[in-house]
Amino acid sequence: MFSLLAALLLAVSAQASVLSVQNARFSLTGPKSMPLRSEPLSLLYAASPPIEVGPKDLLKLTFQIVDKETGKGVQPHQTFLRFYDEQTREEGIQPVRVTPGGKAKFELNPSKPPLSLPPTPEGYPLNVTIIIGSSLYEPISAPLFDLVLPRSQPAPVDPLEAAFHPLPEIQHTFRAPHKLPPRFISAVSAAVVVAPWVVLLGLWSQVAPSPTRLFSPSVLPFVLCLGAFEVLLFWYWVDLKLGQVLLYGAGLAIPTIFAGKQALSSIGNKRVGRK
Numbered sequence: 001m002f003s004l005l006a007a008l009l010l011a012v013s014a015q016a017s018v019l020s021v022q023n024a025r026f027s028l029t030g031p032k033s034m035p036l037r038s039e040p041l042s043l044l045y046a047a048s049p050p051i052e053v054g055p056k057d058l059l060k061l062t063f064q065i066v067d068k069e070t071g072k073g074v075q076p077h078q079t080f081l082r083f084y085d086e087q088t089r090e091e092g093i094q095p096v097r098v099t100p101g102g103k104a105k106f107e108l109n110p111s112k113p114p115l116s117l118p119p120t121p122e123g124y125p126l127n128v129t130i131i132i133g134s135s136l137y138e139p140i141s142a143p144l145f146d147l148v149l150p151r152s153q154p155a156p157v158d159p160l161e162a163a164f165h166p167l168p169e170i171q172h173t174f175r176a177p178h179k180l181p182p183r184f185i186s187a188v189s190a191a192v193v194v195a196p197w198v199v200l201l202g203l204w205s206q207v208a209p210s211p212t213r214l215f216s217p218s219v220l221p222f223v224l225c226l227g228a229f230e231v232l233l234f235w236y237w238v239d240l241k242l243g244q245v246l247l248y249g250a251g252l253a254i255p256t257i258f259a260g261k262q263a264l265s266s267i268g269n270k271r272v273g274r275k
Contacts, residue, residue: 019074019137021130024063026145031056043130043142050125050146055110059147065102065132073102076134081106083118083126083147090118090155110150121154218266225256 024041028051036057041047053059061081065074079098084091094116098104108114118126125146132140180186213219229252236245 017137018068019076019132019134019140020066020068021132021140021142022064022066024144025061026051027060028053029058029060030054041144043140043144046127046143047145050148052148053108053110053150055150057110059108061106061108061144063104063130065098065104067137073100074134074137075100075102076132076137078131078133079104080131081144082129082131083116084129085118085120085124085126087122087124088118088155092116092118113149113152117149119152119155120149121151123148123151213267213270216266219263221259222256222263225252225259228252229256 021043024043025038026041026047027038028036030036037051039047041061041063051059065076065079066072067074075098079096081094081096082091083094092114094106094114096104096106108117120126125148128144128147130140130142130144214223229249232240232245232248232252236242240248
């Protein structure tokens with residue numbers, strides 16, 4: 001029951017947090033303040049026909065932003081007019097100042113256009129859209145009218161624009177593959193390289209002492225501890241850090257000391273017994 005009531009209250013608050021634009025109107029005056037056109041605006045559809053502004057005309061746009069539920073004026077966080085040219089895809093965003101009572105006014109003089117106004121070198125109409133944003137209300141984005149301005153200079157070309165065009169394909173020149181020697185020559189060369197190692201291992205097997213007590217119960221633990229140290233060093237080279245190696249090495253050193261002492265004692269006792 002409580003969750004249902006909370007959902008209803010949330011729905012009511014969401015419906016109350018809606019803005020509305022009222023008393024929206026534009027007026028176009030010519031030289032010497034001669035009225036040319038004046039019409040109300042609606043957010044449901046754009047005004048028709050497009051508004052044509054001459055070089056010496058003045059366009060005024062007024063509206064008021066109110067809370068749709070209470071009817072009180074609201075000053076949103078952001079209010080913009082977006083001018084967009086569908087042909088050239090140029091756009092401009094013009095901030096609009098809104099009073100605490102929600103009233104706003106924007107004037108456009110083609111002789112002194114704002115810097116945010118996109119260039120119109122071909123005279124294409126600009127789509128004018130109002131954008132209102134607030135953290136307490138739902139945002140608004142609605143078309144107002146199409147605006148035809150006097151032709152202006154084209155937009156300056158960015159010096160870095162050429163760097164973003166496709167570049168010519170890079171043609172690589174590869175060297176011809178090396179010719180392989182005959183298989184017989186390769187086999188003889190491999191035999192010459194391997195032969196000294198075969199001779200070395202053969203001679204080593206004749207003179208190397210045989211580890212007779214390497215796997216005895218008294219010596220094998222010491223050999224395993226030494227092998228564990230080798231594994232620890234390899235693990236350090238692959239993954240471990242120095243602090244971890246010192247920690248694991250300290251723990252491994254204790255059994256290594258006792259195993260080494262036992263191995264040396266066993267070997268010493270055997271030598272004494274032989275004598």
